[in-house]
Amino acid sequence: MATHDYRIDFPILNPQNNDKPIIYLDTACQSLRPRQVIEAMNRYYTKFPACSGRSNHQLAATVTRLMDEARQQMARFLGASRMEEIVFTRNTTEAINLVANAYDFQTGDTVLIGGKEHNSNLIPWQMLVKRRGIHLKILPPLSDGSFDLPGFEQAISGGVKLVSFGYTSNLDGVTLPVEQIIKLAHKRGALVMLDAAQAAPQRKVNVRALDVDFLALSGHKILGPSGTGVLYGKYKLLDAMNPFMVGGDTVATSTYETCEFLPVPEKYEAGLQDYAGVIGLGEAARYLQAVGFDAIQKQELLLNKIMTEGTIDMQGLHLIGPADPALRSGIFTFYIDGIDSHRIALMLDQMANICVRSGQHCVHSWFNANGIKGSVRASAYFYNTEEEAELFVENLIKIRKVL
Amino acid sequence: MFCIVAAVVLSILGIFSAANRRLAKEALDCVFRRITFRPCNTGFDEKMKAKILGKMINRSEGTARFLNKNFEVLAWIFFVLMLVSSVFLVRSLYLFYTTGSCNGANDAGFCVFDPTGEHNETSSTAEGACPVPANITDEGGGLTLNGVDLNLWPVKNTESEDQFIFIGCYSCDYTRKVYPDIRRLVDEFQPEFFFGEYPTKLKTDYLSRIGYCVYNQDQEKYWHMNDAFFAQDIAFLEDVSATHAILTNLGLDADDIEACAAEPETEEEVQNLFEEIRNTNFYGTPTIFINGEPLVGPKPFRVYAIQLEGLFYWLK
Numbered sequence: 001m002a003t004h005d006y007r008i009d010f011p012i013l014n015p016q017n018n019d020k021p022i023i024y025l026d027t028a029c030q031s032l033r034p035r036q037v038i039e040a041m042n043r044y045y046t047k048f049p050a051c052s053g054r055s056n057h058q059l060a061a062t063v064t065r066l067m068d069e070a071r072q073q074m075a076r077f078l079g080a081s082r083m084e085e086i087v088f089t090r091n092t093t094e095a096i097n098l099v100a101n102a103y104d105f106q107t108g109d110t111v112l113i114g115g116k117e118h119n120s121n122l123i124p125w126q127m128l129v130k131r132r133g134i135h136l137k138i139l140p141p142l143s144d145g146s147f148d149l150p151g152f153e154q155a156i157s158g159g160v161k162l163v164s165f166g167y168t169s170n171l172d173g174v175t176l177p178v179e180q181i182i183k184l185a186h187k188r189g190a191l192v193m194l195d196a197a198q199a200a201p202q203r204k205v206n207v208r209a210l211d212v213d214f215l216a217l218s219g220h221k222i223l224g225p226s227g228t229g230v231l232y233g234k235y236k237l238l239d240a241m242n243p244f245m246v247g248g249d250t251v252a253t254s255t256y257e258t259c260e261f262l263p264v265p266e267k268y269e270a271g272l273q274d275y276a277g278v279i280g281l282g283e284a285a286r287y288l289q290a291v292g293f294d295a296i297q298k299q300e301l302l303l304n305k306i307m308t309e310g311t312i313d314m315q316g317l318h319l320i321g322p323a324d325p326a327l328r329s330g331i332f333t334f335y336i337d338g339i340d341s342h343r344i345a346l347m348l349d350q351m352a353n354i355c356v357r358s359g360q361h362c363v364h365s366w367f368n369a370n371g372i373k374g375s376v377r378a379s380a381y382f383y384n385t386e387e388e389a390e391l392f393v394e395n396l397i398k399i400r401k402v403l
Numbered sequence: 404m405f406c407i408v409a410a411v412v413l414s415i416l417g418i419f420s421a422a423n424r425r426l427a428k429e430a431l432d433c434v435f436r437r438i439t440f441r442p443c444n445t446g447f448d449e450k451m452k453a454k455i456l457g458k459m460i461n462r463s464e465g466t467a468r469f470l471n472k473n474f475e476v477l478a479w480i481f482f483v484l485m486l487v488s489s490v491f492l493v494r495s496l497y498l499f500y501t502t503g504s505c506n507g508a509n510d511a512g513f514c515v516f517d518p519t520g521e522h523n524e525t526s527s528t529a530e531g532a533c534p535v536p537a538n539i540t541d542e543g544g545g546l547t548l549n550g551v552d553l554n555l556w557p558v559k560n561t562e563s564e565d566q567f568i569f570i571g572c573y574s575c576d577y578t579r580k581v582y583p584d585i586r587r588l589v590d591e592f593q594p595e596f597f598f599g600e601y602p603t604k605l606k607t608d609y610l611s612r613i614g615y616c617v618y619n620q621d622q623e624k625y626w627h628m629n630d631a632f633f634a635q636d637i638a639f640l641e642d643v644s645a646t647h648a649i650l651t652n653l654g655l656d657a658d659d660i661e662a663c664a665a666e667p668e669t670e671e672e673v674q675n676l677f678e679e680i681r682n683t684n685f686y687g688t689p690t691i692f693i694n695g696e697p698l699v700g701p702k703p704f705r706v707y708a709i710q711l712e713g714l715f716y717w718l719k
Contacts, residue, residue, distance in 0.1 A: 342446055343453040350457020402460055402467045 172321025525687025
């Protein structure tokens with residue numbers, strides 16, 4: 001089955017549901033959802049709209065079972081050794097905040113992050129600098145956007161508590177050599193957290209094989225519902241940490257003075273959860289595994305190649321990241337001298353219903369450090385076709401000619 | 404400049420659509436920032452420019468290129484045009500308010516606030532009982548009171564400083580339309596009120612002679628008679644017996660009045676009055692002179708009131 005044969009599962013891509021055919025090249029922001037995910041969520045709302053784990057009636061029992069299945073599904077998806085290592089969050093940002101706030105960082109501890117991190121993996125640490133007096137070290141990428149391994153070795157030599165990197169960059173699609181990073185970090189006694197928001201949609205992630213300590217991802221980037229995410233953490237580490245948000249569903253019992261927390265993962269999942277979302281997330285993981293990551297990567301490369309080669313000679317166009325599309329997953333980020341990135345995005349939308357992202361893509365720090373105002377990001381996925389990538393190129397050329 | 408033009412246009416469109424209201428808010432914010440010498444940070448102008456170019460580029464790349472290159476100049480041109488049209492709009496509103504016509508008093512050119520031209524309509528006198536001379540045009544410029552002897556005209560409130568001269572006829576649609584307003588005006592503001600009845604239909608010309616006789620017999624009843632004639636169904640005005648009944652109802656000796664109307668001297672006096680009315684160069688009814696200013700056609704009440712009492716007549 002060719003990857004774009006799956007298009008039929010995505011309602012917005014189905015011409016019968018949309019009189020204005022959309023070319024969706026903004027998957028790095030949020031992926032589309034197949035009907036299987038939507039139906040799984042609808043089933044919750046229509047057939048068993050109840051609480052999980054609290055009530056004893058038949059509806060609650062169904063939800064509890066499906067929540068467990070979703071957790072099991074996510075554990076399999078990430079290759080976790082036990083389902084308790086999967087904590088459901090609202091998104092990657094919340095997962096990283098959970099670690100930043102729940103892990104016992106002390107004054108003087110050092111956290112090392114990359115130079116083109118999403119704000120989600122920057123601001124929580126900046127807050128810790130202010131609140132707990134940690135040191136925040138930044139490791140800039142090389143000029144082509146690739147990872148500076150020698151620089152990393154040098155950076156961790158000074159004693160680092162935690163290394164937190166974006167696995168695949170949402171800015172330029174570059175994937176880090178995480179196996180080497182984790183080995184080197186562990187050798188120096190540092191924990192490693194990966195922001196896998198962009199990696200999880202396009203490559204098989206095996207947390208056990210990687211031996212990563214924490215890993216965060218968002219449901220909305222892996223065909224799942226928005227408002228869902230996962231924090232994977234090694235059981236030992238999660239068990240040792242104190243919960244970040246507390247309240248309902250995090251405790252076994254309480255008195256007026258104290259409380260007894262539930263074990264991992266419940267102690268991190270405060271309040272009533274997004275049951276429909278989590279069930280949908282489990283379905284999304286199942287769907288993605290059925291498509292297969294090899295096929296996804298193959299299609300992403302094909303599309304990125306069309307976009308890259310089609311615009312290679314465009315006057316004033318600057319590609320962000322390495323020239324080789326094979327190193328940028330499905331992401332094609334660029335800016336054109338003298339042309340506002342928002343204008344390009346809006347024009348693509350007006351001209352051919354091409355949805356791309358423009359601006360600084362939540363990586364303001366990198367743009368400010370490099371003196372670049374903004375960029376356009378086209379991010380293709382397995383449900384995009386070669387014709388769509390060609391149309392993107394065709395319209396971009398037209399814009400360049402006019403502006 | 405684009406923000407200003409867009410803010411005005413979108414504010415108007417925003418009255419009808421919520422989507423435009425949001426854009427109008429952005430545009431206004433942009434204008435506010437620009438006039439306080441700060442850059443527009445909503446990206447509004449960029450957004451709109453991109454939308455316009457995006458639509459245009461599929462139709463004509465050349466036009467899109469021209470638009471892109473000259474966007475600021477075009478925005479300035481539209482701004483100036485908007486400014487000029489705004490001035491005209493304000494002027495038109497003012498003129499409409501004060502004269503009942505966007506183009507000034509008695510100008511029958513198209514007016515968006517009076518699209519049917521109702522305020523300038525007149526009943527033609529050209530083929531009536533007393534046709535006005537053919538050399539008088541309907542441009543209104545020749546209307547005058549110079550050399551017009553008002554001594555022959557029925558008059559009331561002679562002690563007033565304001566003068567209100569009303570030329571109309573009992574059977575004319577537009578005179579009948581405006582009459583209630585004029586009656587109210589005369590009662591409220593008590594100007595020196597002259598009424599020149601100028602029949603435009605042959606079958607009702609006898610009413611002028613009746614009016615002359617009634618006025619000479621009892622001035623107060625003459626004005627009541629006018630009220631009755633204007634209230635009377637237009638078809639009955641030609642009916643002598645209906646007129647007879649009106650006169651009787653007013654407590655007048657109808658036979659005596661009719662006898663007076665039949666006298667040659669009456670006809671002569673009435674013709675003299677018509678001659679004076681024609682000396683105003685009027686070309687249709689109703690024609691009104693308020694303190695010398697001519698107003699042709701049935702204007703709204705406020706127009707006459709403004710002429711008499713000024714712009715803020717309603718405060719008095």
